[in-house]
Amino acid sequence: MSSNSAEIQSEKNPPNGLFYSILGQHPYIPFSPQKPRNAPSVNLNFTNNPSVSTILQSCNGLFLCGNKRSRTFYVYNPTTNRSTLLPEFRRGFPCGKTLAFDPVKSPYYKVVFVRYIVFDQFVRGLTYQIEIYSSEIGGWRIGGVMKSGKLQIDKGVYWNGSIHWLSTGLVGNSWRFHVDSQVFDEMPTPPVQLSSYWRGDNYFLESFDHLHFIEPGTQFNVYEMRRDYSEWFVKYCVDLSPVITAYGVPRGRHQYIFTKLALIRDEKDSILVLRIPEKVLKYDLVDGSFEKLIEFEDYEVNGILRYLDAEGFQYIESLCCV
Template sequence: MEEIQNTNPAEIVASIDHLLARILSLLPLKSLLRFKSVSKDWLSLLTNPLFCNLHYPNPNPAVGLFLPSADDHQLFDYVPFSAKESTSPPFRKPEFIDDISGVRILQSCNGLLLCCSVDRYYVYNPTTNSCSELPKPDERTGILNGISLGFDPVKSRHYDVVCVWSLQVDCSDNSQFLIGIYSSETRSWRLCGDPFAAMVNFDKGVYWNGAIHWLGIGEGESLYFNIDNQVLDKMPMLPLRYHRNSRSDYFFGQSCGHLHFIETPCSTIQFDVYEMKRDYSEWFVKYQVNLTPVVAANREMIWGHINPMGWYNLVFSVFTVVCGEHEEDSFLVLQSPKKII
C-alpha cells in the first residue's frame, strides 16, 4: 500500500490497461493519432483490434468520404459526416507511392484502403499512415478481372485480398474465371477451387459478412465468395421493378454490417433501399426514399423539363448509405452536379 500511496495517480491509471483504454476510448480520433507516439505501450494499445471495438461500439462506422480533388488528380479531398469532426484529412496525397501518374483508391474496407498505381497494388491504413505493397501474382494465371479487399478488425488484424482472373481473352457467356486470395498473415497468394463460368461484374466487389459480393451482369447470377470457407455461392435475386439490364445507375455497398442495393433510374424521384438478410435468404425493403424536398432545394438536379407527373429527368447518383447507431441516425449521401448532399 505504501508504494501505491507514493505513486502519482496518473501513473497508476497509465499502468492499468483496461482503465486507460476506457479513458482513451472517449477521445476523438485526432487525439488518438497523436497519442500513438507517446510510447510503444500506447501504440500497441491504440492499434489493438479490441481497443478499436471499444472506441467504436457501432461496428466499423463510416466517418467521412475521400474524394478525388477537382484541382489535382493526385490529391484527395475529405468530407466528414459529422460537424464535430475535423475537416483535416489523414492525408491529401498518399506519400507512400512515388509515381507521377498518382494513385487511385479502388475500395474502402473498415478503415483500410485498397489503392493502385499503374499495375501496382497497395493496402493503406490512413490512421497509422502505414502501407503494404502486394506482391504480384503469377501473370500466367490469367487476365486480372477484379480485385477486392476483405478486412474485419473485430475478427482479426489481418486482411485478405481476393483476385478474380479471366482464363480467356473474350468476355463471352462461357468465360471461365479463377479466384485467388492474398493473405497479409502469410504474405502469399493461393488459388481457390476450380475454374467457373459467370456473367458477373467482378470489378466492383463488396466485402460483407466475411465474404466478397458481386452483382450479375444482364441475366447473370449474383455471387458471393466466403473467404474463410473458400466457398463460392449464389445470392438471391433482387426483387426489382425494372429489367436487370437497366443496372447502369445503381448503388451496391455495405455500411456498419449491412449490405444494400439501390436502383436509381434517372426518371424517378422515389426509390427503395434494399438490404440483404444475414442468412442470405432474401433481399427486403429497408427504406423508402422520396427526394421531392431534396430536389426542390437543389434545382440543379433537374435535367430537361418538368412534366405534369413530376420531375422528368434527374441528375444524381447515390454515393453511399450510412447506417447510424440508431435508425434515425442513418442517411444517404448523394452526388449531384457540383455538390455532395
C-alpha cells in the same frame, strides 16, 4: 505484420466521414457539423510510382489503392498514413479487386483478385479464377475456380466473411465467395428490373455490417440482405424529388444529374450522401430531411460547367497495421 502488433478489435467502429475521388483528388467530408481538428487526409504520395493514383475500394478503415489499369497495388491506412505494397501479380490482369478486412474477427486483411479464363458464347458463361493475397502470409495463392453467368466482378463487396458479386441481370445468379473456407455459394439477386443493372447510378455496398442495394432513379427502394441470405427486403423507400426541387438539380439526357456517393449506417443514423453539381448533401433515410455538407466549384471546359462523376469511400478510424 508481426504477431506482437496483432490485436483484434472488440467491436466495429462506425464511419466518421467520407472521402470522395474526383480528378485525382480525395477531399474528406465529415458527417458531424464540426470538422474535427485532426481530420484525416488521403496522401497517395507514399511512392514515386505514378500508377498509384486513386482509391479503388475501402473496407473497415483500410483502402485498396492503385490504378484500374495498373499491376501495382497498395493497401493504405489513412488513420496512420501507412501503406504496404502488394507483391506483383503475375498471372494476367485482374478484372475484379476486392479488399477483405474485418478487425473484429482478425487483425489481418486479404485482397481477392478475380480474372476471366474462359468464355462460352453459347451458354453466355464465364470461368473465373480466384487469387488471394493474405497479409498474415505475405503472398498470393490460388483460391479456386467458379463457373457462372456474367457477374459484376468489378464491383465485389466484402460482408459477412464473403465477397459478393451481383449478376448482370440478364443471365445467371448472383454469387458469394467465403474468403476463409474458399467456398462458392449462390445468393439472391435484388428484385429489380433487369435493365437497371446497366444504368450508371445503382449502388451496391456495405455499411456498418449491413449489405445494401439501391435502385437507380430519384424514387427508389433501398434493399438490405438478410444475414442468412434468404432474401433482399426493402429497408427504406426514398423520394428525392424535394432535393431535386430545393437545389434546382438539372436533368441530363436520361436522368437528373446526381450521384449516390454512399449509404452510411451506424448505431443510430442512416444517411445517403449525394453528390449534385457543386454540392455534396446528406439525406436522412428515416425522416427525409436533408442538408448541405460541403460546397465546391465544379470543373469547367471552355467556360461550360461540366459535372464530373465521383466515387465515395467510407472513412472508419483504424489503427490496424498494414
